Amino acid sequence: MRFGSVLHVGVFCAVLRPSTNKVSSGHYRLWINGIHHGDISLNNLMYSVSPAGKAEGVLNDYDLASWDKFPTTNGDRTGTVPFMALELLRGGLEQRIPRLYRHDAESFVWVLAYLIAITIEYKGHSVKISRPPYFNPWFRDDFRFNCMLKRSLDKNYGREFRIPGYHSLYLTTVRKLITHWVELDNAFLDLKAAGSTELETDDPKGILEGLIKWIGADSQKGFAKVQTLLLEVIEAPKVM
């Protein structure tokens, strides 16, 4: 196992460590007052051009979002199936798995993997997106097969299909990012297999810290900037 893998699995196992006092909120870092997007997909990632001419990423489409300030009694499952987190896919649509930050974060990774692999044809003002056939099962109802393909995607990424030349720079980075998330999924599966029935506490900070540490152990192109950004995000003071 690589150094980075050891680090992140360690961090995430620590995140999942059973609480010694269930009553104490000290062990229960709730994600309160949060806006939970709940539907990370390619169509919901947009950009706008700033007055200075810079492309700025915009997270769009909040019609499936939830907000802790307005809790609902409906425990619905949301998300776009092709980019849904492995755990949610495994659970199937009928199971009410609690929505956690790591699920949305993982969806981002699947979107990125897809985004880097697709090719785009331009015709006038419209575009046609073509994906490698390898991704077709992502868009079908066979969630288990979708899950299986995703879990082996890092090994096949850029090998079973071609990555457009203008994105090949990020191929290895994306591949490693997928590995990171699959190993994280394995860590959670191991805990379950070990008989852990503890209700998982949502811990976005722990997830990001794990990602930052893992990135720190890697020197792939593009990761240094990401690490700086995420460190800033974690360390920024509370807004309101």
Next chain:
Amino acid sequence: MLLFILQRFGPRQWGDIPELTSEKRSILLHTVTDDGTLGTEEVNVEFHPEDKVHSGWSLFGRATTVIGAGTGMKGNGGPVEEGRIGARGGVGDDAVETMADGDSEGLETDETNLSPRDTARGEGEEQSSLDQARDAYQRARDDIIKAHNLVLKIYWAETWRIREWEIMTYAWTLGKTDKFIRGHVPEVKYARDFDRYSTRHIRDFLNLQDDKQAGTRTLRLVVMNRLRPIHDLRGEQLWDAFWECFACRCFLRGLTTIH
């Protein structure tokens, strides 16, 4: 008997919504205030059905459709030039900005096991024509956005959910002081629920409602600033924009509660 009933249906009973006819092309919506409520003032929003951004027509679900819109006035106070957007791009019936996830077909290039180095080889000429097509596309998109700088989102929202404009306004407010949100959430401008088309009426009539009204949907119109799909970007620009979305503090709001 069924035919007898159906022949008595007028356009409205068949689901025609007179406020959204393509002949009228404008609709009165309310301004979304800073606290996320709807103001009493009504604003006339022009919409352009031929300028489809997203089309999700369906008998089920939210059936979200997004089309180009504007307030009828451009920055200089002059009216929007109708038909101008067709000059370069040719907005037609089948012209949709992007295809929805799952609509695209297989890759048209060779699917054998190739390394990135192989991929790059021999792509020079192809790349050049692709770049030209991409430039033309970007120019056409610029023209469209200049003509219709807003989008009108029409969908059947679940009434038990928080209204989208409320959550967006809150996110926008957070962005005033948080640089990780500022510029990374859309700006909602106008909205309105058309409750007279709500499924609540038929559900009440058929006694299908439960206490939570979980199955009720209403016709919701929301107007936002117009954005561009992230896949229009490439290389470092795409990479940076993607991680900006990821890092958006609105999404990571929980981090602010644990310091």
